[in-house]
Structures are given as structure tokens and as C-alpha cells.
Amino acid sequence: MSLLDLRDVAVSYDGRRAVHGVSLSVEPGEVVAVVGESGSGKTTTAHAIIGLLPGNASVDAGTIHFGPPGRRLDLTGWSDRRLRSVRGARIGLVPQDPANSLDPVKTVGAQIGEVLRVHGQRDRRRIRGRVLDLLARVGLPDPETRARQYPHELSGGMRQRVLIAIAVALRPELVIADEPTSALDVTVQRRVLDLIDDLRAEYGTAMLLVTHDLGVAAGRSDRLVVMKDGRVVEQGPTAGVLAAPEAGYTRRLLGDAPALSARPFRDPPPAARPAITVRDLVKEFRVGRRAFRAVDGVSFEVARGTTHALVGESGSGKTTTARMIVRFARPTSGKVTIAGAPDGRDFRRHVQLVHQNPYGSLDPRQSIGEIVAEPLRNFGLGDRAARRARVAELLDRVALPRDVLTRRPRELSGGQRQRVAIARALAAGPEVLVLDEAVSALDVTVQARILDLLERLQHDLGLTYLFISHDLAVVRQISHTVSVMSEGRIVETGTTRQVFTEPRHDYTRELLAAIPERVR
Amino acid sequence: MTRHLLSRAGQAALVLWAAFTASYVLLQLLPGDSILIKFQNPELGLSPQQIAEIRAHYAAGSPLADYVSTLAGFLTGRLGYSIDTGAPVVERLAEALPETARLASAAFLLAVLIAVAIAFAASYSRTSWLRGALLSVPSLFISVPAFWLGILLIQIFSFRLKLVPVIGGSELQQLVLPVLTLAVPISAPIAQVLARAIDHVYAQPFVPVVEAKGATRWWVLWRHVARNAVLPTLTVAGLTLGELIAGSVVTETVFGRAGLGRLTEQAVNAQDTPVMLAVVVLAAAVFVLVSLIVDVLFPILDPRLKAAA
Secondary structure: OOOEEEEEEEEEEOOEEEEEEEEEEEOOOOEEEEEOOOOOOHHHHHHHHOOOOOOOEEEEEEEEEEOOOOOOEEOOOOOHHHHOOOEOOOEEEEOOOOOOOOOOOOOHHHHHHHHHHHOOOOOHHHHHHHHHHHHHHOOOOOHHHHHHOOHHHOOHHHHHHHHHHHHHOOOOOEEEEEOOOOOOOHHHHHHHHHHHHHHHHHHOOEEEEEEOOHHHHHHHOOEEEEEEOOEEEEEEEHHHHHHOOOOHHHHHHHHHOOOOOOOOOOOOOOOOOEEEEEEEEEEEEEEOOEEEEEEEEEEEEEEOOOEEEEEOOOOOOHHHHHHHHOOOOOOOEEEEEEOOOOOHHHHHHHEEEEOOOOOOOOOOOOOHHHHHHHHHHHOOOOOHHHHHHHHHHHHHHOOOOHHHOOOOHHHOOHHHHHHHHHHHHHOOOOOEEEEEOOOOOOOHHHHHHHHHHHHHHHHHHOOEEEEEEOOHHHHHHHOOEEEEEEOOEEEEEEEHHHHHHOOOOHHHHHHHHHOOHHHO | OHHHHHHHHHHHHHHHHHHHHHHHHHHHHOOOOHHHHHHOOHHHOOOHHHHHHHHHHHOOOOHHHHHHHHHHHHHHOOOOEOOOOOOEHHHHHHHHHHHHHHHHHHHHHHHHHHHHHHHHHHHHOOOHHHHHHHHHHHHHHHOOOHHHHHHHHHHHHHHHOOOOOOOOOOHHHHHHHHHHHHHHHHHHHHHHHHHHHHHHHHOOOHHHHHHHOOOOHHHHHHHHHHHHHHHHHHHHHHHHHHHHHHHHHHHHHHHOOOOHHHHHHHHHHOOOHHHHHHHHHHHHHHHHHHHHHHHHHHHHHOOHHHHHO
């Protein structure tokens, strides 16, 4: 008999159905991964189990049973008051965003001890002892110090370890992990997932793993539940679903996931002239009285018409390098040469930047037509009619329908917005595009379409790309050459094929080992 | 930390000096003066020449020398003499200050209580109309004029219900209505900011994590949400504390209490410059002191600010 049983669970937000009759079950000690893209209802389903839906949401139908035989509970329609005895004690939660999931004004120790206190533990000494045990168990060195620290004094990975300690403190039978590692760097992600696996094995805890990352789901789960638009489209043993997906949507998802589909490498064309040359680039920031080198002697070349990827984890200096190349920041020393780029304002006609966040980089008050035409107006290119024709041409290029012209950014999806941002970057006819995590915020199927679009544009217009990313699977797919950055330095440069198949530097090997297996 | 504190104290001294200078200049520029107001009454039968002599008796010399000697006096605690009554300004302040301090501190405490009650009740209530009603209370409070509220309270509680005697009565009875009059308008901004801060904190991702530990609604509100919401509220509370002195002018006049507010009102009517100057500098000192305290409290309440300070 299964530990958790959802039958035909339906959830609505303000009367609008978001989850339509989801049924799934989790056996004791089993890991079930719920995968799907944003808006698929996976997080809503998970939160419905412990009654943590926002105020405007309600479970309208279905049943939720939890517990081993004999102690079986029907959680359906339980009041908040009754659910509290289950939350934390029998079902733990590992949340999505370690940066903001801990109370900033309480110490780490107090927040771990809190779950014990909530469930009736009163003895201060015993709580303290247990907190220190837990901190040590989740792999944080020097638990005594950690317990007294505040969340902002810990790194993202350490905070997620603290949140895991909270989730497992009372040895629950089930842990709901909601995108537990999506906000973490790959190497950290791997260590955190390993920790969760160890703890599960030790305590025999079952896990409902909610994730958008098929690579994570493939490597860590026994069974897979694929969701789309609030419905389960397919479920079964993970290996079986991956090997022989039945639903068309699952097949598309697997095909689009860069981590799971090993495409051929893009080898650079022989002997192209360099479009971007970076020599000994250094950027120092002053922190108090000390100087901090964010970029420390970076040199590389990008051949015309190719894609060069700059990969690294957060804090590696890749974005600072990109900002100096597009002249948003002045180098402390070193030189960036972009072949054929004029000085002054016209530099921006030659070099353009596409940002990570398609929600923040578009003015919400402008129409799409105005947004795409803005560079043309700024540079005084063409008259009204010519500009209108150019905007229409650009929308065609990025495969957006004409009727988006008069719409506002909020009416578009994330993928459509990123297409708008690309169209705007292309408006003044640049030869170099710097793409800063340009596809990182997008769902895999959307991401795959944007990557296809970028490849086609490069082919048609002869563009040179500098592709900044933390995601090695994406980098493998789009780039000809790669530089791996760590702590402000480039540790390895080469063709994508070389770097991925014969990594020479230990850090590159560690990065590659951290991405899910299929690619390797 | 100590360096930060020292520089803040230096800034505070600078602000006080600027407040003193600005009000000194403004008071000198006022048309007419206290000597005219006091001695021009025809019944006294003084000639313009005699008035000029009196003026010469009070004035010390050039405007700059005057300013310097007054500033030196303030720095050493000699605030001069009231032109109206001839008593030392220090004495008049010392008489009025305790009354106002009692009124103001009681009113501030009550205002904070009212604000916390409104904000907590609004965020705790699950019915949306009740929440809406509670959240509109501060707007109502802030638009009530103090003199009108004071008169209304006297009408209801003293004349109609006869709960509080108009004249006489114990110290506590005399304090109740003025405190209420003063507290209601200043509770409004505190309540508004606190309610908004509570809403903001509730939207933070750490709140569902606390709920997932099995905490009760009250536990979440009291131990996490309120603790975080205090920070923005403290700033506003500090500002309103300074406003209390201005508020006490009207309240003390309506209730006929002898305090700093009454003293201000009399000094303005009589154009009693030394008293007015002293009151302005005192008010500025309270403002500066309170914001200094708020500054010191901030890093204690929010550990993230310790590194920044």
C-alpha cells in the first residue's frame, strides 16, 4: 500500500481550474519526480498535499490519503489546524529558493530548532544538541558557529543544506522537494542532491521531487510523473518513460531537453578572422579598503560568424567580462577589440546585448512595435514607413506573428518576450550579439526553440555570438568554442568538442561531472 | 560600529546647530516684536522715545554679537529670560516639560498599541470585508482634526457620560482624554506602514517554510512576520514621536493643560522670542535624539545591516 495517494485532485485559483484531476502515488522510501514546465500545475499539486496553497486557491475535488496502513490519514479537506500536526513532523518541505526561504532576522540555529519546538520539544539543551547534530549531518563544517550565524552570512548551497536539515529534523516519512536545486550552481546542485539521496537512504524517507529539470529527474527518481496544463500526461518507472515515452508531449520534452539529447558538436569553420579579441582584461572593485579582482587577466578570441561560450558558476566573473565587452563597464586594464566597430554612440549599432530576464528588460508601458523600433528611432534610421517595414521584417525573422505589434510585454509569454528582445537587438543591424544567460529563465521546450532561432539567425545574418551561460548542456549545443571561467580567470579554452570530450583542467571535469549523465 | 556612532552623533550636533541658526534668523526677521506687543498699550502711557530706551535695555549690540552670545548661552545652558514674564526661560521650560513628557509618552505608547492592534487584526482576519474595514480606519484617524476630536471627547465623556470630570479629578483622569486626542492621529501612519509591511513580509518565500514546519498562524505572525515588519515601522514611529510636540500645542490648549504646547502658544502670541527659540531647539533636539536611537536600533533588529554599518 502506498504512502501517499492522490486521486483526481483538482485545484482552482479564484474559481479558475489550474489542476484538473491529478492522480499519483508515492510508495514508502520511493522517489517520485513530477516534471513539467512553468504553469503545468506541478508545484500547486505538491503544495495542495500539505495545504500550503495561497489564499485564493482551493482544492475542489479528489482525495489525498497519507500514511502507512493502520495509521492512514485522509488529508482531504483537513483544516489548517489538523494539518499542522502532519507538517514538519510527518511531511517535510524543501523549498525552491534558498536565498529567501529563511527568515533574515533569525539565526540558522533558531530556525532549525523551531521545527522541534513547534512539535512540542521544550528542553533547550536537547534542542541545541539536535540542531548541532543536524548541521553536522547536512555537511556544514563547524556547526557551533553556523548555528549562531544569520542566513545572509551563508552561501546559497549552505542555506539549502540548512533548509534540508529543517525538512528532515523530525524524520518525516515523506519530503516534498520543490525545485530544490534550481537556483544553485551545477557543482553545488550535485552535492546537495547527493546529500538528499544519502539522507533518504539513511532515514528511509520517500520523496516527491518537483522539478522542471529532466536531467535531475532522470538521475534521481524511481518513477516519473509528467504534467502539462494541470494534467498528468504520462507516468511510470523513470527508466521506462525515458526509454520509451508514450505521450507525444513527453517525447517533445525529452527531445528538447539539452541535458538528454546528445546532438552533434558544432565545429568552428576553419581559419575565420577574429570578430572579438580580448587581451588581459582586468576589472577590480573596491570593497571597503581592499581591491577585489572580479576579472583577472582574461584573454580570448571569437572568430567571425561563430559562437563562443563563456561558462562558469555565479561569481566567476563571466557577466562582468560581458559588460566590459559591450562597454557598460570600463576595464581596470586590458583591451577589447571588436573588428569593424566604430567608437562613440555608433558602437551600439555594431554590438548589442540580450539580457537574461525577458520580464525585466522590456519597458512594460511600450507596445512591442515601439520596443523593436526604438533602436531605429534612436539612431535615426529610415523614415516612419521604412521603420515600420523594418519592424515587420524583424518580427518575421524571430517568428512572431504581426498582431503582437500593438500588444504590451505582459500579454506575451516568456519565450515570446525573449524573441522581442532579440528582434530589438537586431534592429540596428549589429554584427556581434552578447547573450547574457539569454535562455536560462525559459522552459526547455521554449529554450529549444530560441536556441534554434539563434542558430538560424547566425546562419542567415553571419552574426558573431558571445554566449554567457552557467548551463553546460545548452553551451554544448550552441557553441563552437568555449572558455571556462572560475574566480575571475579562464581555466580552459578550446573547441566545444575538445573541452567536452577531453577536459584538461580539474574544474572543467568537475563541472562536466555535475551535469546529468546522458550528455557525457 | 563606534566610528559609525560617532559620525552619526556629529551629524546630529550639526543638525541642531542648523536648527538653532535657522530659527534664530527667522525670529529676528519677524515684523513687530515682543516689546511693542507688551508696551505699546496706550494705557501704559509710554512715549515712543521711552519704548526705544526699553528696547536698548534689552538688546545687546550688533546682530552678530547678539547671535554669538545667544548661541554661547544655549551651549552653556543659559537660555535667557522670557520677555513676557521676565522669568528665566530654563525655569519656564522646566515647569512645562514634565507635563508634556507625561502626555507625549503616554500618547505615543497608546498610538503604538492602537496601530499594532489595527495592523494585526487586519492581517489576521480572513474575511475580506473586515480586513478592508480595518485598513480604512487609519485614513479616518489621520483626517480627524485634533481640536475637534478633543472637544468631541470632552462633550461625550465629560458632559454626557460624566465619566471624566472637566475640572479637578485625579492625575490619571486628567490625562485620559488628552492622551486619546493626541494618540489617535499619530497612530494612523504607524498603522498604515505596519499593515503594509506585514503584507510585504507575508509574501516572502520564508513564510510558507515556517508554515511547513507546522507553525500556527499566530506563531508565524508573531515570531516571524511581525519581527520583520518592525523595521520599516520603526522609521515612521520615530518621525511621529517628533510630531508629538507639535500635536501637544493644540491638545494642551483645548484641554487647558500647562505644558510645552501651551507655553509655545503663549510665546507665539506674545512674540516672546527667547522662549520660542528655546522651544524650537528643544523640538529639534527631540527629533535628532529619536532618529539617533532609531539608527542604533536598526542593526540590532536586522543583522543584515550590521555589516553595512
